[in-house]
Amino acid sequence: MDSEDSQAPQEIVSDATLQEDRERLRKVLEASRLAAVQHLSRCEEQFQQFLVLGAEDVDLERNQKSRALLRRRIDDIDAETKKIRPNVVVPRNILTLQIVGDGDLVKNKTSFETVDKFLCMFEMILYQHDLILDDAWEQCMISAVQHSMDKSQWFQNNLMGKAMDWTQAKSMMRASNYDTPVNFVDRFETTLRSTGTLDGPGYGTVLLKALAGNHPTFVQQVRLAYAAAPRHLRPPMDVAYVASIAPILNMEPPRKESNAVKSPQKKFRGRPAKFTAKSIVRPIRLDISIE
Numbered sequence: 001m002d003s004e005d006s007q008a009p010q011e012i013v014s015d016a017t018l019q020e021d022r023e024r025l026r027k028v029l030e031a032s033r034l035a036a037v038q039h040l041s042r043c044e045e046q047f048q049q050f051l052v053l054g055a056e057d058v059d060l061e062r063n064q065k066s067r068a069l070l071r072r073r074i075d076d077i078d079a080e081t082k083k084i085r086p087n088v089v090v091p092r093n094i095l096t097l098q099i100v101g102d103g104d105l106v107k108n109k110t111s112f113e114t115v116d117k118f119l120c121m122f123e124m125i126l127y128q129h130d131l132i133l134d135d136a137w138e139q140c141m142i143s144a145v146q147h148s149m150d151k152s153q154w155f156q157n158n159l160m161g162k163a164m165d166w167t168q169a170k171s172m173m174r175a176s177n178y179d180t181p182v183n184f185v186d187r188f189e190t191t192l193r194s195t196g197t198l199d200g201p202g203y204g205t206v207l208l209k210a211l212a213g214n215h216p217t218f219v220q221q222v223r224l225a226y227a228a229a230p231r232h233l234r235p236p237m238d239v240a241y242v243a244s245i246a247p248i249l250n251m252e253p254p255r256k257e258s259n260a261v262k263s264p265q266k267k268f269r270g271r272p273a274k275f276t277a278k279s280i281v282r283p284i285r286l287d288i289s290i291e
Contacts (some may be wrong), residue, residue, distance in 0.1 A: 033078070096248055097144040158172055181215045184210070184211060199238045221247065
């Protein structure tokens, strides 16, 4: 007991010292960046004077090299500054990233219908603990995905150590396969309408290509449904068409962990329903008759 008690204060001092070193390094980088920016400003003013006075090519070339060197120096300082990770204390009430339909659900944890709803609550909790999103999101997100091997692997490959701010990370997560095709289509259609752009088959193709990476089964079902409809009843395959049949065709099986144990007795459970041409064409005819 005495040895453990004597080691605890040393760990606290070590963490405090590490944080002080980070802050000291951050201040040094800020001072270096300010000096480089000021020097670059003087070089640019000098370059303008050279142009007015008609300086020799040697002087212009020397000035140009100096400005290029200073710009690279500023970029390097910015990159080093992003690598300085603050000492973040992850809140205990941080949420678990699990979407309804996941195969690795933790029963006593909250499940979300969409990734957007999880991200909204994630931001709220960080705000509750007075944490800056750009500084703390990565450490907190590790706690949110550590229950799942698939999500942890995806996080390592796409987000961890990439020096992203929160806006970039959030956009990456929204485009991931942890969102449903219906929600993705709804957001795409809403964005298209907000820009005032007219819908057309071209945007329908763009939408299907965006979905193909994470939801290939859904895209295949959309194309089969379109091909099954009689030619004289086929509407244009635009965004509105995909949005109208998305809730009907979104029958993908629940996502499962790569290391999940499969039971032979449950081999045939949870398979998506098979669509016949008749069942798929029927909702299309209803939509057209209503219009």
